[in-house]
Amino acid sequence: MKLNTKVNLFSMLLTSVILIGSFTGIYYLYKEFAFSTEAEQLQARANELTTAISSLESMDGIDSIFGAYLPTDGAIIVREIDDNTGKPLIRLQKTSEQIDFKLDPAQHYTEKTIHDVPHIALATPIILPNDEIAEAKLIQPLPTITDNMNRLLIILVLMTLVALIPIYLASQLFVQLIVKPVLQLTSTMEKNIQQSSYEQIPTRKQSNDEIAQMATTYNHLMAQLEDAHDKQQQFVGNASHELKTPLTVIESYTKLLKRRGTQDAKITEEALEAILKETTNMKAMIEQMLALAKTNEMTKINMTTFALQPFIDQIVQSIKTAYHREIHVNIPDVDITTDEAKLKQLLFIFIDNARKYSDDVIKIHASVKNDLHISIQDFGVGIPQEDLPNLFHRFYRVDKDRNRKTGGTGIGLSIAKELADRLNAEVSIDSELGKGTTILLIVPLSGGAQHES
Numbered sequence: 001m002k003l004n005t006k007v008n009l010f011s012m013l014l015t016s017v018i019l020i021g022s023f024t025g026i027y028y029l030y031k032e033f034a035f036s037t038e039a040e041q042l043q044a045r046a047n048e049l050t051t052a053i054s055s056l057e058s059m060d061g062i063d064s065i066f067g068a069y070l071p072t073d074g075a076i077i078v079r080e081i082d083d084n085t086g087k088p089l090i091r092l093q094k095t096s097e098q099i100d101f102k103l104d105p106a107q108h109y110t111e112k113t114i115h116d117v118p119h120i121a122l123a124t125p126i127i128l129p130n131d132e133i134a135e136a137k138l139i140q141p142l143p144t145i146t147d148n149m150n151r152l153l154i155i156l157v158l159m160t161l162v163a164l165i166p167i168y169l170a171s172q173l174f175v176q177l178i179v180k181p182v183l184q185l186t187s188t189m190e191k192n193i194q195q196s197s198y199e200q201i202p203t204r205k206q207s208n209d210e211i212a213q214m215a216t217t218y219n220h221l222m223a224q225l226e227d228a229h230d231k232q233q234q235f236v237g238n239a240s241h242e243l244k245t246p247l248t249v250i251e252s253y254t255k256l257l258k259r260r261g262t263q264d265a266k267i268t269e270e271a272l273e274a275i276l277k278e279t280t281n282m283k284a285m286i287e288q289m290l291a292l293a294k295t296n297e298m299t300k301i302n303m304t305t306f307a308l309q310p311f312i313d314q315i316v317q318s319i320k321t322a323y324h325r326e327i328h329v330n331i332p333d334v335d336i337t338t339d340e341a342k343l344k345q346l347l348f349i350f351i352d353n354a355r356k357y358s359d360d361v362i363k364i365h366a367s368v369k370n371d372l373h374i375s376i377q378d379f380g381v382g383i384p385q386e387d388l389p390n391l392f393h394r395f396y397r398v399d400k401d402r403n404r405k406t407g408g409t410g411i412g413l414s415i416a417k418e419l420a421d422r423l424n425a426e427v428s429i430d431s432e433l434g435k436g437t438t439i440l441l442i443v444p445l446s447g448g449a450q451h452e453s
Contacts, residue, residue, distance in 0.1 A: 057129055372444070
């Protein structure tokens, strides 16, 4: 069953139940009110009859008094209180057929239908002029109530049918407001699946309802998927290109060795060195690509508290030992709570970049200003301003020849950005050509890591 059919059916059924329930209550309340009103009028007549009888001094002319208070088309039956014979003292009625029925002592008045006509009856005690105590039963037929109830029933049924028309029209409008965007969304999704596209749906201006939010969210999703697809294509293309270059070099030198053999020691040494260098570069590139893929996963965060000074000294000492570089460190004695392994990897990438692209001293300075500020400064060739916004893009290189010489792959800073985001850290780069580059890393002192989801 389609959504529009469900909405129409549900709204019509719900409305019908509400209307029928409401109108049924109105019908029976009106019926109760009508009978109560007639009973009150009959009781008033009985009270007047009692007053009139009590003013009589003899039984003469008593029938005329009863006749004066006889209900229209009804009856008055007078019986002695303790008389069990069933024979009335007085019976007055205008109809040829005698009407009588037993009263319910628990009710103020008794209702009974005789020949499809509702009747009500009530009794009132009276004292006859001869000092006998009797009971006068007044019976009142109510043919107009039946007619009125039938008219009311017809009116309520017509009102129900008439009320369903605007409800149906309103449900149709509601269906258009709800189902149309859903159908549009479904159609667009099917089209995107068939054509492998990322088409978005038009959004209503100046609207902030749930439908507009759904369209906006879908468009954002499509934009992100398209961006992710483009980055994936770029990643595959760049990875293929970057891996192709060292493989080509290795293949060329391998063919050279195959053609000339190992007779020429100089050529052999040159070929082996080139093969080893390109193999090392390719191995490093693959490792970084795998690391970059891992940073896209929600790897577990291990929060620990540790002293910052010995932590950075250890990183710096390992780089000094491996590359014999001069690194000046100024780190305060402060504790930090974060993921130690990820912060170590992040700092190593920045310090290693400073080592690769400068031959001068490297300065590392840290200070506490609510958060921890760590700056890594080199005095190398610097980076053009137009390249700064793209440094964290995967495989982006300022100078391919320079990166080839240093062994750079263009992936390191992308990994660093992923790690910084995981640690809730901020990264900014300031650089000037010919003067060097400064990387500023701001890390929360406490809890500087995103929780995995």
